[in-house]
Amino acid sequence: MKLIISLLATASLSCFANTTVIYNVNGYTPTYKGETQHFSALVFKDGKIVKTGNDSIKNSFPDATAIDGKQATLLPGLVDAHGHVIGLGNNLSQLDVRNTRSADEVGKMLAEFAKDKQSWIIGRGWNQEQWPGGEFPTAADLDKYVKDKPVVLSRVDGHAVWVNSKAMELAGIAKQTPSPAGGEILKLDSGLPSGVFIDKAETLITQHVPKVSHASINTALDNAGKHLLSLGITSTHDAGIDYDTWQVYKQRSEQSTLPVRIVAMLSAADPQLETMLKAGKYKDMNDMLSIRSVKVYADGALGSRGAALIEEYADRKNHHGLMLETQEKLEQLFNLSFSHGFSANTHAIGDKANHVVLDAYENVFKKTGGILLRNRIEHAQIVTPEDIPRFKTLKIIPSMQPVHATSDMHMAEQRLTEKQLEGAYAWKTFLAQGSVIAAGSDFPVELADPFDGLYSAITRMDHNQLPEGGWRPQELLSRDEALRAFTLGGAYAAHQEFKVGSLEQGKWADFILIDKDYYKAPISEIHDINVTQTWIAGELKYKKEE
Structure with a gap:
């Protein structure tokens, strides 16, 4: 009997040997039951949560590693439910023209960037809405700065490319080149291609850009991972991966070297979609990689007037945007996805696109x-009030990016009528009917910082706190609702609500420490919150330099 008691005591002590207690923290977590729990100590073992409570619980784990949180605020790791990981990683090494104020400013940056480049010059981030006049640029605007090398610059939303004459020459683009279905080649008054290619017309150019290697995908993944960890993102949903990225992700998963948790959607536009579907759903033992959905594309974006609208654009007569697929084709893609057990996650921005997708x-x-x-x-983004309840009826998850509302609000009021705006960026309306919102950023279209998104969700104001009271403030979210959308909402959308998204017993110990109290900081400071530490599965993955 003494031997048995001794063995039990030894086992009891050894079970705490790899237990960690972080105490003296200001901790918050949403819970599965819909509450928000406050705590000062967090216990985890073997990468998973044991319990939360007050500081006295560390006395129950005398042999655990104890870490003083020094009263820092602790939150669950944030989940970005819609981003583009490799695009973000590439952006960090390509020409970034975000926030430029004119085509000439882009040109000057391009000229400097192109000095040591020998091949295609790739960049992203321009937005003509931020320029005087708001007009689309032309190839001639780029030719002034670089004319001997092909240049391809993606619009900030990824739904248009702006190229120079050399790129059009290499792609064989001429006056008589027709716009493809679901795309538009913008033309000059002379009828010549202007140098801007929208939605499916982009591929007329991009198919000629040299193919990326697995090595460059790995580099982009590592760069993106470091950036996301520094922002407190422990899990991200990658909205549309190609075959090569699919291969790299699975290799990295098997090597246990993925930098963050990734929920990957297969791109329906990839020629090898069926090959990937036939390989079946994928999930590793540590929930670092999950592949069980297909990203389908229904329309374009509002900024390039590619979002498909029921009524015409307020600022372009007789133009209704672009449907990238017919309803029949969408149904074929849904059937294909469902037949392999994959869900379908469909890009739809305009009210027509949302209606057709729901049908x-x-x-x-x-x-x-x-x-x-x-x-x-x-x-x-733009849904008729009549179609919003159909999301609930059809159990469709609205995967929304709060920062789009604050970056789009001025442009949206030019593009759309008041009637078209009635169901625009309607987060609160969706929540009120019982829909689960999965919140994200759509990086690198927008900045990846989730505290920008949380601020937008709570205020519907820009960083100058305008417009006062928020844009269309009836759709504001509370701090609780916003945090839940960026944690459990994304987890639910990935079938992972019992794995991540909150700091509850048995879930992965994914959490962050931040430099301000998210719940008590002035609203104006939420977008300035910095992450000081990021932990995934109980391991410190990022620590801010002091």
Whole structure:
């Protein structure tokens, strides 16, 4: 009997040997039951949460490693439910023209960047809405600075490219080149291509850009991972990966070298979609990589007037945007996805696109099922008030990016009428009907910083706190609602609500320490919150330099 007691005591002590207690923290977590829990100590073992409570619980774990949190605020690791990981990583090494104020400013940056480049020059981030006049640029604007090397610059939303004459020459673009279905080649008054290619017309150019290697994908992944960890993002949903990225992600998962948790959506536009689907759903033992959905593209973006609208654009007569797929094609893609057990996550920004996508989902659900797969509409930016309840009826998750509202608000009021804006960026309305919002940023279209998104969700104001009271403030979220959308909302959309998204017993110990109290800081300071530490599965992955 003494031997048994001794063995039990030894086992009891050894079970705490790899236990860690972080105490003296100002901790908050949403819970599965819908509450927000406050705590001062967090216990985890083997990468998973044991319990939360007050500082006295560390006395129950005498042999645990104890870490003094020095009263820092602790939150669950943040989940970005819609980003583009490799695009973000590439952006960090390519020409970044975000926040430029004119085509000439872009040109000067391009000339400097191109000095040591021998091949295609790739960049991203321009936004003609920030320039005098708001007009689209032309190839001639780039030719003034670089004319001997092909230049391809993606618009900030990724739904248009601006190229120089050399790029059009190498791509064989001429006056008679027709715009493809679902795309538009903008033309000059002379009828010649202007140098801007929208949505599916982009591929007329981009198919000629040299293919990226697995090595460059790995580099981009590592660069993006470091950036995301520094922002407190422990899990991100990658909205549309190609075959090569699919291969790299699985290799990195098997090597246990993924920098953050990734929930990857297969791109429906990839020629090898069926090959990837036939390989089946993928999930590793540590929940670092999950692949079980397909990203489908229904329309373009509002900034390039590619979002498909029921009524014409307020600032472009007789123009309704671009549907990238017919409803019949959408239904085929949904059927294909569902037949392999994959959900369908569909990009839809305009009210027409959202309506057509909802119709397509409804038809497929009636014929073949799939309603329980947690299908999503990505963005769901402009939705008619009549269509919003259909998200709940059809169990469609609105995957929305709060920062889009604050970056789009001035442009949206030019593009759209008051009637079209009635169901725009309607987060509160979706929540009120019981929909789960999965919040993200759409990086690198927007900055990846989730505290920008939280600030936008709570205020609907820009960083100058304008407009006063918020833009269309009836759709404001509370701090609780916003944090839940950036944690458990994203986790639910990935079928991971029992794995990540909150600091509850048995879940992965993914958490962050920040330099201000998210709940008590003045609203104006939320976007300035900095992450000091990021932990994934109980391991410190990022620490801010002091």
